[in-house]
Amino acid sequence: MTNTISPQYLGALDQGTTSTRFMVFARAGNVVASAQKEHRQIYPNPGWVEHDPLEILRNTHFVIAEAMDDAGLKPVEIASVGITNQRETTVVWDRQTGAPIYNAIVWQDTRVADAVALLVKDGGQDRFRKQTGLPLSTYFSGLKIAWILDHVEGARGRAEKGELLFGNIDAFLLWNLTGGAHGGIHATDVTNAGRTQLMNLDTLAWDAELLSALNVPAAMLPEIRSSSEHYGDLSTTRLKGTPVCAMLGDQHAALVGQTCFEPGELKNTYGTGCFLLMNTGTEKVESTSGLLTTLGYKFGKAAPVYALEGSIAVTGSLVQWLRDNLGLIGKSEDIEALAMTVPDNGGVFFVPAFSGLYAPWWRDSARGTICGLTRYANKGHIARAVLESTALQTRDVVEAMESDSGIALKQLRTDGGMVVNETLMQFQADILNVPVVRPKMRETTALGAAYAAGLACGFYKDTTDLVQNWAIDKTWNPALDETARERHYAKWKKAITRSFDWED
Numbered sequence: 001m002t003n004t005i006s007p008q009y010l011g012a013l014d015q016g017t018t019s020t021r022f023m024v025f026a027r028a029g030n031v032v033a034s035a036q037k038e039h040r041q042i043y044p045n046p047g048w049v050e051h052d053p054l055e056i057l058r059n060t061h062f063v064i065a066e067a068m069d070d071a072g073l074k075p076v077e078i079a080s081v082g083i084t085n086q087r088e089t090t091v092v093w094d095r096q097t098g099a100p101i102y103n104a105i106v107w108q109d110t111r112v113a114d115a116v117a118l119l120v121k122d123g124g125q126d127r128f129r130k131q132t133g134l135p136l137s138t139y140f141s142g143l144k145i146a147w148i149l150d151h152v153e154g155a156r157g158r159a160e161k162g163e164l165l166f167g168n169i170d171a172f173l174l175w176n177l178t179g180g181a182h183g184g185i186h187a188t189d190v191t192n193a194g195r196t197q198l199m200n201l202d203t204l205a206w207d208a209e210l211l212s213a214l215n216v217p218a219a220m221l222p223e224i225r226s227s228s229e230h231y232g233d234l235s236t237t238r239l240k241g242t243p244v245c246a247m248l249g250d251q252h253a254a255l256v257g258q259t260c261f262e263p264g265e266l267k268n269t270y271g272t273g274c275f276l277l278m279n280t281g282t283e284k285v286e287s288t289s290g291l292l293t294t295l296g297y298k299f300g301k302a303a304p305v306y307a308l309e310g311s312i313a314v315t316g317s318l319v320q321w322l323r324d325n326l327g328l329i330g331k332s333e334d335i336e337a338l339a340m341t342v343p344d345n346g347g348v349f350f351v352p353a354f355s356g357l358y359a360p361w362w363r364d365s366a367r368g369t370i371c372g373l374t375r376y377a378n379k380g381h382i383a384r385a386v387l388e389s390t391a392l393q394t395r396d397v398v399e400a401m402e403s404d405s406g407i408a409l410k411q412l413r414t415d416g417g418m419v420v421n422e423t424l425m426q427f428q429a430d431i432l433n434v435p436v437v438r439p440k441m442r443e444t445t446a447l448g449a450a451y452a453a454g455l456a457c458g459f460y461k462d463t464t465d466l467v468q469n470w471a472i473d474k475t476w477n478p479a480l481d482e483t484a485r486e487r488h489y490a491k492w493k494k495a496i497t498r499s500f501d502w503e504d
């Protein structure tokens with residue numbers, strides 16, 4: 001008898017800022033296997049954040065094997081795999097050997113602040129916003145690539161000769177997992193390419209004018225493809241031979257995982273940072289309120305779908321800072337118990353501008369600030385201020401989103417590692433004055449990558465198959481009166497301004 005196992009599952013590789021996950025999903029979107037591994041955060045100087053790309057690659061092999069083995073799954077049971085990733089994080093490696101020439105420079109890293117300031121001074125702000133949908137900021141990849149080429153001896157000349165390759169983590173993993181120096185596929189998708197500040201948002205192609213302005217050689221760039229198509233097959237890992245049928249940035253994958261396929265639908269993902277994305281359909285909406293215009297996703301040959309994005313750099317990572325740098329808690333989840341030791345924030349507000357401030361402020365020179373301290377304040381108040389800062393920053397971007405889109409928020413769909421925190425979710429509903437909804441499936445980033453892969457390989461017919469999988473786990477309703485809510489928010493606005501212009 002022949003083996004008649006037909007693939008009933010989809011795999012998703014979710015390479016995030018703090019960890020790498022591999023998850024296997026059944027057709028209904030439920031998880032059948034999962035493994036996760038954290039990697040080192042490297043802080044060589046104030047404001048610098050790096051990862052070791054080879055550690056991430058090793059972790060990728062490890063989590064795929066562990067998830068498959070733990071669940072006793074065979075590769076033939078996996079129809080295809082989607083890759084989703086922390087965006088903007090920049091890797092440059094040697095085409096012949098596969099060796100990275102420098103650590104990955106992480107999206108939160110601020111080392112290119114001077115280069116940003118120079119471009120702003122030259123009047124580049126409007127031009128970059130128009131062509132890429134993005135403001136000039138330390139956040140995006142283009143200037144990070146240039147920094148590596150200018151600080152690693154001989155790198156610029158080698159890049160110009162085509163000896164070096166650039167990729168965000170998606171492209172780095174795809175190249176390595178499909179053959180590396182022996183025919184590895186060097187490609188990325190529009191959602192990731194759109195965050196380099198080198199892709200034109202209208203043509204969805206690398207733009208010679210942008211490449212020249214940021215001083216990045218075209219020879220090192222990956223091919224730009226859609227978010228959902230057959231990229232090639234894995235040539236390594238436990239899933240050797242399995243097709244890779246999706247690649248998309250993690251926040252775009254979460255938009256897909258939350259099935260926000262209609263214009264006006266939005267989600268907020270609470271992880272290391274917080275990212276609110278609203279689907280704006282096939283039309284680009286230019287922001288006048290400090291949001292990003294970005295790709296939502298592009299499924300195969302279908303027209304690209306755009307989004308407005310409010311990116312917040314520091315949310316869950318502030319909880320980790322409380323754990324790792326101050327030692328106030330042993331584990332991230334301990335913050336909830338500590339915050340519950342006090343009835344309110346005791347007047348303390350924490351502006352976590354560790355990487356400057358992103359949306360809607362875009363101030364590279366802001367730095368972290370704690371306001372309102374008195375002799376009364378204790379660690380419970382600090383913990384509370386930490387949690388509140390996530391929800392208050394979210395209100396800042398919701399207000400910008402409402403202003404840009406003309407749509408009043410009716411409810412907020414949430415996901416990500418922080419949404420297990422009930423105190424945070426309740427405060428979020430209170431400060432926004434709308435219900436906050438958590439879906440049953442919280443791993444929406446990985447789910448979105450699996451969905452995008454499933455659409456490309458025929459596992460799903462179309463997006464209607466996906467929408468019916470979405471279901472509510474819990475809703476938090478607002479319970480704070482208007483006066484208290486607005487007084488609290490006004491104090492936050494005051495605290496925010498205190499963090500501005502700290503760096504000269």
Ligand SMILES: Nc1ncnc2c1ncn2[C@@H]1O[C@H](COP(=O)(O)OP(=O)(O)O)[C@@H](O)[C@H]1O
Nearest residue numbers: 016017018271272316317319332333417418421
């Ligand atoms: N119970 C909790 N309360 C608050 N924050 C939490 C809690 N559990 C985890 N976190 C935070 O969530 C983040 C991890 O979320 P995750 O979505 O896995 O992040 P990423 O994809 O960015 O790596 C960490 O920064 C961690 O501090």
Ligand SMILES: O=P(O)(O)OC[C@H](O)CO
Nearest residue numbers: 016017086087271272273
């Ligand atoms: O890996 P996450 O979930 O922290 O997401 C990071 C974002 O993609 C950065 O833009």
